Amino acid sequence: MTSDPRIAAIALPDTRARRIVEQLLNGSGVSLNGTAPWDLQVLHPDLFSRMLHQGSLGLGEAYMEGWWQCERIDEMIHRMLRHGLGERSNTPTERMLYKLQTGLFNLQSKARAYIVGETHYDLGNDLFERMLDPTMCYSCGYWKGADTLHQAQIAKLDLAARKLELAPGMRVLDIGCGWGSFAEHAARHYGAEVTGITISREQAELARQRCSELPVTIHLQDYRELDGRYDCIVSIGMFEHVGHRNYRTYFDTVNRLLSPDGLFLLHTIGSNNSDISADPWVHKYIFPNGILPSAMHIARASENYLLMEDWQNFGADYDRTLMAWLENFDEHWPEIADRYNDITRRMFRYYLSVCAGAFRARDLQLWQLVFSKGREGRYDAAR
Numbered sequence: 001m002t003s004d005p006r007i008a009a010i011a012l013p014d015t016r017a018r019r020i021v022e023q024l025l026n027g028s029g030v031s032l033n034g035t036a037p038w039d040l041q042v043l044h045p046d047l048f049s050r051m052l053h054q055g056s057l058g059l060g061e062a063y064m065e066g067w068w069q070c071e072r073i074d075e076m077i078h079r080m081l082r083h084g085l086g087e088r089s090n091t092p093t094e095r096m097l098y099k100l101q102t103g104l105f106n107l108q109s110k111a112r113a114y115i116v117g118e119t120h121y122d123l124g125n126d127l128f129e130r131m132l133d134p135t136m137c138y139s140c141g142y143w144k145g146a147d148t149l150h151q152a153q154i155a156k157l158d159l160a161a162r163k164l165e166l167a168p169g170m171r172v173l174d175i176g177c178g179w180g181s182f183a184e185h186a187a188r189h190y191g192a193e194v195t196g197i198t199i200s201r202e203q204a205e206l207a208r209q210r211c212s213e214l215p216v217t218i219h220l221q222d223y224r225e226l227d228g229r230y231d232c233i234v235s236i237g238m239f240e241h242v243g244h245r246n247y248r249t250y251f252d253t254v255n256r257l258l259s260p261d262g263l264f265l266l267h268t269i270g271s272n273n274s275d276i277s278a279d280p281w282v283h284k285y286i287f288p289n290g291i292l293p294s295a296m297h298i299a300r301a302s303e304n305y306l307l308m309e310d311w312q313n314f315g316a317d318y319d320r321t322l323m324a325w326l327e328n329f330d331e332h333w334p335e336i337a338d339r340y341n342d343i344t345r346r347m348f349r350y351y352l353s354v355c356a357g358a359f360r361a362r363d364l365q366l367w368q369l370v371f372s373k374g375r376e377g378r379y380d381a382a383r
Contacts, residue, residue, distance in 0.1 A: 009042055009043065009069075010042055010044070012032060012033060012042060013045050015048060017048035017051075017052055018032075018048045020048070020052060021048045021051060025083075028079050028080055028082075029079045029083075030076050030079050030080060030083075037070075037072040037075065038070065038071070038072045038073075038075035038076040038078075038079060039070065039076070040070050040076060041068060041069045042067075042068055043066060043067055043069060044066075044067035047062055050062055056280055056281050057280035057281045057284065059281070060285070060354075063346060064343055064346045064350065065343075072353075073349070073350060073353035073354060073357070074319075074322075074323065074326075074353040074354070074357040074360065076357065077354050077357025077358060077361070078357040078360040078361050080357075081357065081358060081363050086358075086361075086363055108242055108245065108289050108291070109246075110224050110225075112289060113199050113222040113224075113241075114199045115289060116199065116241055116287055116288055116289060116290065117199040117200035117202075118200075119288050120286055121178075121198075121200035121202060123202075124202070124336075126339065127336055127348075130329065130332035130333075130335060131325050131328050131329045131332070132328070133148075133153050133324075133328075134150060135150065135154065136178065136181050136206070136210070137153040137157065137181040138179070138237060139236050139237035139267060140156065140269075140315075140317055140318040140321050140366045141153045141156050141321045141324075142155040143155075143317045143320050143321075144317075149325075149328070152320070152321065153181070154185075157182055157185040158185070159382060159383075160234060160236065160265050160368070161185065161186055161189070162382035163263070163265055163368070163370050163381050163382050164232045164234060164265050165232075166232070167190065168190065168191030169191060169193065170190075170191075170192045170193070170231040170232060171193050171229075171230045171231045172193065172194045172233070173195050173196075173197075173230040173234070173257060174186075174196040174197070174233075174234050174236075175197060175226075175233065175234070175235040175254075176197070176235055176238020176239075176241075177196025177197060177198050177203070177207060178200075178207070178236070179203050179206050179207050179210065180196060180203075180206070180207030180208075180210045180211050180216065180218060182194075182236055183196040183207065183211055183218070184210055184214060184216065186234075187211065187214040187216050188214060192215075193215040193216075194211075194215065194217070195217050195219070195228075195230070196216065196217070196218045196219070197218075197219045197220075197221040197222075197223065197226065198218070198219075198220065198221075199220070199241075204219070204220045223238075223250065224253060226253060226257060227257070228257060229258075230257055231259050232258070232259075232263045233254055233258055233262065233263075233265070234264070234267075235254075235264075235266050235268075236265075236267040237267060238268075239266060239267075239293060240269050240290050240291070240292055240293075241287070241290055242291075243289065244293070247293070247298075247300075247301030248305075250301070251301050251302045251305040251306060254305070254306065254371075255306055258373060260373055260375070261372075261373075261375045262372070262373065263309070263372055263379075264306060264370070264371040264372070265368065265369070266368070266369045266371070267366075267367070267369075268293060268298075268366075268367055268369075269315075269364055269365065269366055270292060270293060270295065270298075270313075270315070270364070270366065270367045271292040271294045271364070272294070272363065273294055274297060277291075278290060278291055278292075282354075285347055285351070286347075286351050292364070298367075298369065302371060306371035306372065306373060307373065307374045308369060308371055309370045309372050309379040309381065310368075310369065310379065310381035311368075311369050311370075312367065312381070312383070313365050315359055315362065315365035315366040316359065316362070317366065318355070318356075318359040319356050322352050322353075322356035323356050326349065326352040326353060326356070329348055329352065330349070333345060
């Protein structure tokens with residue numbers, strides 16, 4: 001425990017809220033003001049009632065405001081989730097309001113498509129350049145045989161390229177191209193001609209700079225505005241923003257744009273169940289309007305549009321990816337601290353740590369799927 005008096009843990013008040021929290025944590029391996037790195041150090045006496053009344057939103061906001069501290073938030077969350085506390089993270093009111101909202105409105109409509117770009121991806125290229133590796137991949141790396149984050153991201157990009165059977169001159173569409181990582185890899189190493197789209201102005205600007213000498217075109221555009229015909233299509237880390245009301249439209253769009261013999265690779269985080277829900281804290285501060293698909297969502301949405309050729313899960317690799325991002329973020333934060341505030345620092349540390357814990361607990365998955373339009377012959381996916 002720290003000796004800094006400014007962040008010393010407080011004596012626990014003997015309240016009903018505290019006793020309920022202790023009861024919930026009992027058996028998880030997480031203690032209040034304990035000595036383990038994953039123990040929660042209480043710095044504000046109202047933390048317990050806030051946790052009970054506001055669920056995961058209150059827990060995250062309380063961390064951002066300095067109400068509690070933990071050396072290893074990732075391990076704390078991992079242990080809580082394995083203990084079954086994830087089901088209690090959202091209050092009944094939050095669940096009811098979110099289901100009502102998603103039932104009445106299309107939160108990922110074309111008119112709202114740019115919200116997540118403006119909120120998160122446009123936050124600052126200087127921050128993401130320091131958190132990510134030189135490829136600027138903001139999605140799960142493939143750690144089989146990799147020792148570093150950069151090796152894992154290169155392996156992920158090449159795995160996707162090999163699954164798509166890329167060859168020189170192929171016309172490739174990258175839906176949700178980010179900072180141009182796959183577009184650059186496909187053009188530079190496979191001779192492909194790539195069109196990439198993103199809903200982030202900052203991503204588009206940097207992607208154009210990175211690919212300026214390559215046969216790559218980057219557009220600030222929603223996927224529903226696309227036309228043309230492509231030999232193959234890739235979408236890495238974008239489907240999480242599509243939303244359940246738009247899944248059929250998404251696959252209809254891919255089907256319309258893909259050549260008869262083409263392949264489509266979908267790389268997405270996946271949910272273990274088909275409930276339409278979102279973590280309130282992540283929804284508010286990181287990825288507004290994001291919804292994670294389930295296996296059933298994807299299977300049903302792609303039905304009658306595309307033929308599923310391959311499905312690979314390497315979700316456990318996202319834990320290692322997120323922890324590498326967190327290490328980069330902490331190491332390079334002093335370089336940009338004068339351009340951001342401490343709330344932003346704590347927000348990113350919490351986000352990366354919580355997500356790492358969730359993947360470690362296998363509450364979240366990472367899927368790569370390959371689809372075709374029913375081309376002849378057997379498809380053997382690269383591994």
